[in-house]
Amino acid sequence: MDLTLYSALTQVVALEDETQVGEARRTAQKLAELAGFDTHDCGRVALVATELASNTLKHAGHGHLHLRALPALAGIELIAVDRGPGFDLHDCLPDGVSTRGTQGIGLGALLRQSEVFDVYADARGSVVLVRLFAKRERGSDWPVGISQHSLHDDPACGDAWQICRHGSLLSALVVDGLGHGPEAELAAQAGCKAFTRAPHGNPALLFDDMHQAMNGTRGGAVAVAQFDAHDGKLRFTGIGNIGACLVSPDKSRGMASHPGIVGAQFRRAQTFDFPHAAGQLLILFSDGLQSRWNLLDYPGLVHRHPAVIATVLHRDFCRGRDDVTVLVIALEAPDV
Incomplete structure (x- = not known):
């Protein structure tokens, strides 16, 4: 299969307080709309952006959401980045588990919604990746x-x-x-x-x-x-x-x-x-x-x-x- 990814800047939304969760959601949904996602898939992107932004603020206090369209894959990439205390992925994935006294539904919900999900967390901070593909063109990921x-x-x-x-x-x-x-x-x-x-x-x-x-x-x-x-x-x-x-x-x-x-x-x-x-x-x-x-x-x-x-x-x-x-x-x- 022939594929080409062309140069494009990473979009960044700063996450400093709860008011920016809405900005993250709107920015991600707009990116999905421009990428041709249908209403259902735009909703999935908006949900994931909300969960990523909320979780970043809850466990790290502040951070950033990085967004990128992947036209060759009919996909959208969302990455939450922070310098917080990190967390144990295996402990946090099951629903109902939280390191910050919340309901603990974030990472489990992200895993269910995404086609690609990955995390790296240590004492220097956390990076949480989600990729979603448009349903009508859903295919395999490109590493x-x-x-x-x-x-x-x-x-x-x-x-x-x-x-x-x-x-x-x-x-x-x-x-x-x-x-x-x-x-x-x-x-x-x-x-x-x-x-x-x-x-x-x-x-x-x-x-x-x-x-x-x-x-x-x-x-x-x-x-x-x-x-x-x-x-x-x-x-x-x-x-x-x-x-x-x-x-x-x-x-x-x-x-x-x-x-x-x-x-x-x-x-x-x-x-x-x-x-x-x-x-x-x-x-x-x-x-x-x-x-x-x-x-x-x-x-x-x-x-x-x-x-x-x-x-x-x-x-x-x-x-x-x-x-x-x-x-x-x-x-x-x-x-x-």
Whole structure:
């Protein structure tokens, strides 16, 4: 099956008091309506947003609700993020159990309503993921996660990303236009447009095309990762300071980029091969995220949904002085 996810900012609703539960519900329902959900499925999205927002305020006191449409999957993603005391998932899932003296119906209700449900909680806080798919087009999930935020919530973002799947081939792009704001966004979008024409093509030719497309803009850093599930090999090509790594349950390997600016000047793009990448996590991130983090410092996080992983990394390592993109993909072996 061919699937493509196109660059889009994560929508964020701050959760500071009970009055913002209604805002979270309305924002989520509007997103579902724009995604073409019918009345019943819009109601499910609204219910989930209400439960996530309410639970965040009850057990953490404050936090955020992250929302994203997933058009290629006919889905909506909702993620509650906080820095509260955390909780034991197995204790909280049964109805009637609460760590805050409430009725304890939240997590159980979320599990019943959702097609995808996952949680990570420790002393640093909690991340609760729910994905819902439109009933008329309900299908399987795609193990990818994206957290993308512009500096100061600017509507223009200098980061852009794209993920394309064609049969056994998967290709992922992250572009960081120099600086931030509208001019950086123009550079990043020019790179994305060129990538769209041949995402699975020869990396050297692909970078030449993106270089030509970004010429005349500010230019930027670009990373492309291409994975073939048939042989399990990953090819990585990077120019500039896009961070990249492969993570397994017991180790993490960084992937090197070369200096330069796509759209301005760089030496010919060099591709590095990583065999036996199936079963590992691919993580790409712009320099709005700190680079000194280790996923293995979070026990069990490597086994969680990629959307949970991307959100935890953004929560704990966002620099707060630039646009930031975190892209996480579980590289799956082909179905037997």
